[in-house]
Amino acid sequence: MTQYAVTQxxxxxxxANRAIAFLTCDSEADIDANAEFKKLTSKDEMTIRSRFDHxxxxxxxxxxxxxWDNEPNRSCxxxxxxxxxxxxxxxHPKPKENPSFLxxxxxxxxxxxxxxxxxxxxxxxxxxxxMPAVIKATGLTFPERKKEGQNSWVN
Amino acid sequence: xxxxxxHWTESSLxxxxxxxxxxxxxxxxxxxxxxxxxRSKLAKRLGVTSGRVSQVLNDPGNLTLKxxxxxxxxxxxxxxxxxxxDGDPENxxxxxxxxIFQICWERAGRxxxxxxxxxxxxxxxxxxxxxxxxxxxxxxxxxxxxxxxxSHDEIMNVLGAATSTEKEMRIN
Numbered sequence: 313m314t315q316y317a318v319t320q321x322x323x324x325x326x327x328a329n330r331a332i333a334f335l336t337c338d339s340e341a342d343i344d345a346n347a348e349f350k351k352l353t354s355k356d357e358m359t360i361r362s363r364f365d366h367x368x369x370x371x372x373x374x375x376x377x378x379x380w381d382n383e384p385n386r387s388c389x390x391x392x393x394x395x396x397x398x399x400x401x402x403x404h405p406k407p408k409e410n411p412s413f414l415x416x417x418x419x420x421x422x423x424x425x426x427x428x429x430x431x432x433x434x435x436x437x438x439x440x441x442x443m444p445a446v447i448k449a450t451g452l453t454f455p456e457r458k459k460e461g462q463n464s465w466v467n
Numbered sequence: 468x469x470x471x472x473x474h475w476t477e478s479s480l481x482x483x484x485x486x487x488x489x490x491x492x493x494x495x496x497x498x499x500x501x502x503x504x505x506r507s508k509l510a511k512r513l514g515v516t517s518g519r520v521s522q523v524l525n526d527p528g529n530l531t532l533k534x535x536x537x538x539x540x541x542x543x544x545x546x547x548x549x550x551x552x553d554g555d556p557e558n559x560x561x562x563x564x565x566x567i568f569q570i571c572w573e574r575a576g577r578x579x580x581x582x583x584x585x586x587x588x589x590x591x592x593x594x595x596x597x598x599x600x601x602x603x604x605x606x607x608x609x610x611x612x613x614x615x616x617x618s619h620d621e622i623m624n625v626l627g628a629a630t631s632t633e634k635e636m637r638i639n
Contacts, residue, residue: 322475323472323473323474323475323478324474324561325474325560325561355485355526355528358475358482358485358486358528359485359489359527361475362490365486365561366493369564371564373493373496373497375500376493394525
């Protein structure tokens with residue numbers, strides 16, 4: 313059975329509003345956002361970390377990151393750095409505790425070679441977004457907790 | 468960058484520098500986009516090539532204060548350096564984005580001296596008092612409080628005098 317994991321990116325801003333994570337899967341080579349992120353030069357990694365933080369802060373700048381207004385890509389999202397594109401999907405993993413809490417789960421990487429977005433990347437993000445195993449993995453990384461901090465809600 | 472249990476800018480001085488330099492580049496790029504200034508136009512103003520401008524904006528880690536001021540002035544902006552305490556002495560959450568400071572300053576009426584700041588604080592206190600009292604008045608900074616009551620929508624318009632950035636954020 314294919315194993316998926318969702319790992320929050322360490323060292324970014326901590327926020328009750330937003331977070332960013334990587335989806336990883338050893339058996340699916342095209343889920344490569346995390347692997348490609350690790351290949352970035354130190355300077356490029358710092359630059360994209362700044363852009364991640366800006367999104368977590370609630371900032372807006374389409375040159376650095378954006379989603380799509382149209383279906384079926386309304387839940388897709390991309391972070392940009394030079395020719396690099398990190399594609400993912402948006403979700404609300406805490407509907408009970410914090411319904412507005414928004415997570416961007418980065419799925420795959422692409423190199424921008426033309427003006428419009430490669431639709432295969434968005435299709436892939438949409439495919440994994442609704443997989444029960446991915447939803448479960450996201451819930452494990454971003455669990456719902458009751459305010460007392462004692463018992464976890466069942467995701 | 469290794470395993471991080473604090474904000475990534477705490478890993479080294481260079482990382483912190485890169486973060487605030489990237490933040491500055493974003494301010495410049497946003498301002499250029501807003502004012503319709505192309506990189507070639509900026510290069511002309513600076514007396515350098517477009518390639519040099521791209522090099523500086525794409526590799527902000529090497530920025531100097533002199534370069535920051537030079538570029539800001541070329542797009543007819545100014546630069547201030549702010550040292551602040553956000554209650555995070557161990558830097559677990561990274562620096563506050565400069566746009567936050569800019570929006571707060573714009574919402575305060577863009578005071579350029581301490582007199583202007585005091586006036587904006589008085590306006591804010593007056594509005595706050597009026598809201599707490601359940602009465603909404605429009606404050607006129609130059610002529611004192613206007614005694615005629617205004618609608619909730621009107622006062623919210625005064626309070627929410629949104630900057631262009633905020634409007635953009637709402638749209639998105």
